[in-house]
Amino acid sequence: MRAAITLFARKGFDATPVREIADAAGVTTGALYHYFATKEDLLVEVYRQMQGGQRLRMEAIADSDLPLREKLHAIISDVVESTIADLDEAVVFFQSFHLLSPRVREMVRGERRGYHDRVKALIEEGQREGTFRSDVPATLAVSYHFGAVHRLGLWYHPDGPLSAEEVARHFADLTLSSLTP
Amino acid sequence: MRAAITLFARKGFDATPVREIADAAGVTTGALYHYFATKEDLLVEVYRQMQGGQRLRMEAIADSDLPLREKLHAIISDVVESTIADLDEAVVFFQSFHLLSPRVREMVRGERRGYHDRVKALIEEGQREGTFRSDVPATLAVSYHFGAVHRLGLWYHPDGPLSAEEVARHFADLTLSSLTP
Amino acid sequence: MRAAITLFARKGFDATPVREIADAAGVTTGALYHYFATKEDLLVEVYRQMQGGQRLRMEAIADSDLPLREKLHAIISDVVESTIADLDEAVVFFQSFHLLSPRVREMVRGERRGYHDRVKALIEEGQREGTFRSDVPATLAVSYHFGAVHRLGLWYHPDGPLSAEEVARHFADLTLSSLTP
Amino acid sequence: MRAAITLFARKGFDATPVREIADAAGVTTGALYHYFATKEDLLVEVYRQMQGGQRLRMEAIADSDLPLREKLHAIISDVVESTIADLDEAVVFFQSFHLLSPRVREMVRGERRGYHDRVKALIEEGQREGTFRSDVPATLAVSYHFGAVHRLGLWYHPDGPLSAEEVARHFADLTLSSLTP
DNA sequence: AATGAATGAGACTTCATTCAT
DNA sequence: CATGAATGAAGTCTCATTCAT
Numbered sequence: 001m002r003a004a005i006t007l008f009a010r011k012g013f014d015a016t017p018v019r020e021i022a023d024a025a026g027v028t029t030g031a032l033y034h035y036f037a038t039k040e041d042l043l044v045e046v047y048r049q050m051q052g053g054q055r056l057r058m059e060a061i062a063d064s065d066l067p068l069r070e071k072l073h074a075i076i077s078d079v080v081e082s083t084i085a086d087l088d089e090a091v092v093f094f095q096s097f098h099l100l101s102p103r104v105r106e107m108v109r110g111e112r113r114g115y116h117d118r119v120k121a122l123i124e125e126g127q128r129e130g131t132f133r134s135d136v137p138a139t140l141a142v143s144y145h146f147g148a149v150h151r152l153g154l155w156y157h158p159d160g161p162l163s164a165e166e167v168a169r170h171f172a173d174l175t176l177s178s179l180t181p
Numbered sequence: 182m183r184a185a186i187t188l189f190a191r192k193g194f195d196a197t198p199v200r201e202i203a204d205a206a207g208v209t210t211g212a213l214y215h216y217f218a219t220k221e222d223l224l225v226e227v228y229r230q231m232q233g234g235q236r237l238r239m240e241a242i243a244d245s246d247l248p249l250r251e252k253l254h255a256i257i258s259d260v261v262e263s264t265i266a267d268l269d270e271a272v273v274f275f276q277s278f279h280l281l282s283p284r285v286r287e288m289v290r291g292e293r294r295g296y297h298d299r300v301k302a303l304i305e306e307g308q309r310e311g312t313f314r315s316d317v318p319a320t321l322a323v324s325y326h327f328g329a330v331h332r333l334g335l336w337y338h339p340d341g342p343l344s345a346e347e348v349a350r351h352f353a354d355l356t357l358s359s360l361t362p
Numbered sequence: 363m364r365a366a367i368t369l370f371a372r373k374g375f376d377a378t379p380v381r382e383i384a385d386a387a388g389v390t391t392g393a394l395y396h397y398f399a400t401k402e403d404l405l406v407e408v409y410r411q412m413q414g415g416q417r418l419r420m421e422a423i424a425d426s427d428l429p430l431r432e433k434l435h436a437i438i439s440d441v442v443e444s445t446i447a448d449l450d451e452a453v454v455f456f457q458s459f460h461l462l463s464p465r466v467r468e469m470v471r472g473e474r475r476g477y478h479d480r481v482k483a484l485i486e487e488g489q490r491e492g493t494f495r496s497d498v499p500a501t502l503a504v505s506y507h508f509g510a511v512h513r514l515g516l517w518y519h520p521d522g523p524l525s526a527e528e529v530a531r532h533f534a535d536l537t538l539s540s541l542t543p
Numbered sequence: 544m545r546a547a548i549t550l551f552a553r554k555g556f557d558a559t560p561v562r563e564i565a566d567a568a569g570v571t572t573g574a575l576y577h578y579f580a581t582k583e584d585l586l587v588e589v590y591r592q593m594q595g596g597q598r599l600r601m602e603a604i605a606d607s608d609l610p611l612r613e614k615l616h617a618i619i620s621d622v623v624e625s626t627i628a629d630l631d632e633a634v635v636f637f638q639s640f641h642l643l644s645p646r647v648r649e650m651v652r653g654e655r656r657g658y659h660d661r662v663k664a665l666i667e668e669g670q671r672e673g674t675f676r677s678d679v680p681a682t683l684a685v686s687y688h689f690g691a692v693h694r695l696g697l698w699y700h701p702d703g704p705l706s707a708e709e710v711a712r713h714f715a716d717l718t719l720s721s722l723t724p
Numbered sequence: 725a726a727t728g729a730a731t732g733a734g735a736c737t738t739c740a741t742t743c744a745t
Numbered sequence: 746c747a748t749g750a751a752t753g754a755a756g757t758c759t760c761a762t763t764c765a766t
Contacts, residue, residue, distance in 0.1 A: 012279050014195030018740060029741085030748050039740065095279060098193050133358075136351050140343065144355055147332030148325045155324050162321065170317050174325055177314075178359030199757065211731050214758065374641050376557030380761060391762085392727050401761065457641060460555050495720075498713050502705065505698050506691045506717055513690030524683065532679050536687055539676075540721030561736065573752050576737065 004042045009088035009153075013043055013096040043096055044104055050089050051111050054079055062118055068126045072179075073172040075119065076145065080168035083152050091153035116142050123179065133181040145175045185223045190269035190334075194224055194277040224277055225285055231270050232292050235263060243299055249307045253360075254353040256300065257326065261349035264333050272334035297323050304360065314362040326356045366404045371450040371515075375405055375458040402466065405458055409470050412451050416444060417477055424480055430488045434541075435534040437481065438507065442530035445514050453515035478504050485541065495543040507537045547585045552631035552696075556586055556639040586639055587647055593632050594654050597625060605661055611669045615722075616715040618662065619688065623711035626695050634696035659685055666722065676724040688718045 003024035007016045018039050022029045036042050061074045083090045100108065120142045126132035148171065156167065184205035188197045199220050203210045217223050242255045264271045281289065301323045307313035329352065337348065365386035369378045380401050384394045398404050423436045445452045462470065482504045488494035510533065518529065546567035550559045561582050565572045579585050604617045626633045643651065663685045669675035691714065699710065 012195065014193065015280065017738080028748055030743090031746075033741070034746065037741095095276070098276060099196060136355060137343070140348065140351050141355065143332070143336050144329045144352060147329035147335075149328070151324070151328030151331055154328075162318070167321065170321050171325060174317060174322065174359040177361065178355040180358065198755080200755095209731060210758085211733095211760090212729075215729060215731095218758095220757070374557065376555065377642065379759080390727055392764090393725075395762070396725065457638070460638060461558060498717060499705070502710065502713055503717065505694070506714060509691035509694030509697075510687045511690070513686070513693055516690075517686050524680070529683065532683050533687060536679060536684065536721040539723065540717040542720065560734080562734095571752055572737085573739090573754095574750075577750060577752095580737095582736070 001042065001045060005046060005088045005092055008043070008046075008096060009091040013039075013092070013099050040101060040104065043092070043100065046089055046092050047100075047104075047108050050086065050093055051108070051115075054082060055111070055115055057082070058115060058118065062122060068122065068129070068131050069176060072119075072122060072126075073176055075122075076149070076172040076175050077168040079146075079149055080152065080171050081164050083149060084156060084158075084164040084167065087153050087156065087158070090150075094150045094153065116146070119146075126179070130181065132179040136179075141179060145171075145178075148174075182223065182226060186227060186269045186273055189224070189227075189277060190272040194220075194273070194280050221282060221285070224273070224281065227270055227273050228281075228285075228289050231267065231274055232289070232296075235260060236292070236296055238263070239296060239299065243303060249303065249310070249312050250357055253300075253303060253307075254357055256303075257330070257353040257356050258349040260327075260330055261333065261352050262345050264330060265337060265339075265345040265348065268334050268337065268339070271331075275331045275334065297327070300327075307360070311362065313360040317360075322360060326352075326359075329355075363404065363407060367408060367450045367454055370405070370408075370458060371453040375401075375454070375461050402463060405454070405462065406466055408451055408454050409462075409466075412448065412455055413470070413473050413477075416441060417473070419444070420477060420480065424484060430484065430491070430493050431538060434481075434484060434488075435538055437484075438511070438534040438537050439530040441508075441511055442514065442533050443526050445511060446518060446520075446526040446529065449515050449518065449520075452512075456512045456515065478508070481508075488541070492543065494541040498541075503541060507533075507540075510536075544585065544588060548589060548631045548635055551586070551589075551639060552634040556582075556635070556642050583642075583644060583647070586635070586643065589632055589635050590643075590647075590651050593629065593636055594651070594658075597622060598654065598658055600625070601658060601661065605665060611665065611672070611674050612719060614665060615662075615669075616719055618665075619692070619715040619718050620711040622689075622692055623695065623714050624707050626692060627699060627701075627707040627710065630696050630699065630701070633693075637693045637696065659689070662689075669722070673724065675722040679722075684722060688714075688721075 004016075004021045007021055007024060018032065019029055021042070022032045025032070036045075057078050058075050061071055061078065064071065066074065097105065097108070116139075120138045123132055123138040123141055127134045127138060152167075156162075162170075185197075185202045188202055188205060199210055199213065202223070203213045206213070217226075238259050239256050242252055242259065245252065247255065278286065278289070297320075301319045304313055304319040304322055308315045308319060333348075337343075339345075343351075366378075366383045369383055369386060380394065381391055383404070384391045387394070398407075419440050420437050423433055423440065426433065428436065459467065459470070478501075482500045485494055485500040485503055489496045489500060514529075518524075524532075547559075547564045550564055550567060561572055561575065564585070565575045568575070579588075600621050601618050604614055604621065607614065609617065640648065640651070659682075663681045666675055666681040666684055670677045670681060695710075699705075701707075705713075
């Protein structure tokens with residue numbers, strides 16, 4: 001799995017031969033196929049792992065009784081920090097989505113929509129109670145801000161000047177101020 | 182070219198056989214190779230076309246004598262509208278970047294950095310004169326907002342409830358208010 | 363033609379695209395095909411040119427009234443010098459023979475056999491009159507000595523220490539002393 | 544390998560499709576590529592096999608304490624007999640040399656030069672002690688005589704009037720008498 | 725006489741996957 | 746559990762040659 005993620009992130013799913021993954025993992029192709037029925041299964045596993053955690057933590061925050069603005073801030077922070085923590089996974093996730101088989105793709109999309117909708121609901125709640133501006137459709141706002149997060153893997157470097165926490169804070173700040181009425 | 186873009190956008194670069202492009206374009210593979218020495222060259226052409234236009238228009242706006250906030254607003258609007266106008270190109274652009282050969286990749290990256298730096302300079306100018314908040318690194322703000330733009334192709338649908346102009350206006354609004362001190 | 367010979371000698375007949383020959387000659391493929399119906403025709407032309415000259419000169423010597431030993435010496439000298447003079451042609455000649463179409467191959471082979479037989483007759487004449495040793499089949503001797511000549515192109519370099527005339531003299535000397543009773 | 548050698552000898556390396564080799568060997572192309580990474584590797588293997596044996600046997604003879612003339616006689620005999628024993632290999636060897644990739648070509652060339660130099664040293668030794676004539680450069684003599692050997696494959700036929708041993712003896716005789724002072 | 729776009733067959737090679745051992 | 750040889754389909758690209766202009 002680790003080997004697969006690293007290689008997928010570096011060269012892309014299609015461009016990575018199964019043999020190479022097996023070699024990098026120190027096993028034979030046969031052995032690999034003993035555990036994963038398909039090359040795609042390796043990819044699916046990446047999706048399962050990432051989505052599970054992020055969803056759970058997001059829901060926990062959303063269900064908490066923090067004020068709305070702090071909820072949103074915490075959610076953004078979390079998704080940024082966890083994305084950076086598993087940067088390769090994130091790169092693969094957003095880079096190889098279109099290569100998934102239709103069935104899996106639909107599954108993942110459904111799961112993401114769930115995530116999206118929950119956050120959208122939070123924003124709409126804020127719009128109703130006046131915490132957030134109302135002249136922007138909530139769904140567009142969600143797409144906007146998560147779009148930014150999804151591209152993190154393309155420019156963030158662990159050795160760069162910004163720590164994961166700093167990026168997380170800045171992202172959350174930008175999101176919140178953009179939504180301030 | 183059109184055929185290639187459509188197919189690349191739908192199935193991905195690696196997953197699209199040259200034969201299929203040729204068929205879609207109504208020519209033979211041989212004829213295709215008469216004009217494009219390599220499958221990659223088709224991809225490169227997409228990059229050249231997109232970058233050229235966007236860069237030119239951005240510079241024109243940046244060089245104009247609009248107030249800073251209006252400049253930024255116009256730039257975001259333009260990039261959103263042109264991205265939506267050529268949505269397939271955009272999808273291919275951001276989806277297949279990692280499949281480019283190192284040489285081309287570096288070229289494209291350089292061009293994008295130029296774009297990025299120019300916008301960054303605008304924001305820094307605004308930060309110095311107090312138009313924009315200073316507690317966020319300009320470069321991070323640029324990555325943040327263009328990250329959002331880059332993911333447009335993944336969720337925007339021309340038949341959806343929002344017109345290109347509306348998305349453009351909303352995106353620009355979000356960017357500006359997020360940067361308001 | 364010159365371009366073709368040079369390229370065939372350097373890269374081999376099969377490995378040289380017609381396009382490259384045309385480029386090197388400063389014409390288009392179309393123009394080339396206007397003069398040579400087939401790629402093979404270019405090759406055939408090389409054979410025609412080389413064989414014609416060598417055969418004529420050999421016959422002239424053989425028909426002269428020099429003593430036998432001097433005839434053989436002159437023939438070997440001539441073939442060595444002319445081979446070196448057109449080294450590229452010679453390389454192509456011996457390197458690409460097996461790629462000729464059966465018909466052409468048979469033609470060339472027939473011509474060569476004529477050459478071979480004439481020289482063989484000279485040697486046999488010498489064997490009968492006691493000038494040359496008789497314990498070696500004349501035909502084998504011919505193959506032996508011309509075999510050596512045919513490989514000239516593989517090691518001789520014009521910038522090397524030996525001039526064409528020196529090589530010619532040495533080769534002829536070796537041949538003659540090997541045949542001395 | 545056997546299938547490859549036969550086909551390369553008959554039609555040439557470039558003119559023999561991998562598919563045909565596989566068919567002749569009764570395997571699939573895939574299976575072939577499981578053992579040989581490249582078509583060229585098949586060719587390289589021919590070179591390795593031929594050179595190894597000939598070099599070893601030549602050195603054994605050169606290191607023996609036979610008189611000089613007998614050493615040379617034995618070396619020529621051996622190279623002729625082994626060439627005839629594996630005639631197809633020899634044909635391929637001398638016919639396809641120029642198609643090897645530069646790296647391999649240099650390797651083979653180096654090995655051959657070693658062979659050449661060793662024989663040259665023997666002749667020079669004979670020239671110093673008066674066994675061989677001194678008016679011919681040793682290196683040229685070596686090229687001359689091995690040139691003859693290299694062309695064996697082009698005319699020798701197992702069903703012809705001469706046995707391998709006869710050819711070997713004659714070749715060795717010719718070489719020796721040509722070098723007699 | 726010349727162009728150069730176009731063809732179509734075929735070349736080498738790769739690779740996900742299977743399966744006997 | 747694991748191996749690794751083998752498959753077979755497909756993929757990218759090349760190239761001699763033709764032909765309308």
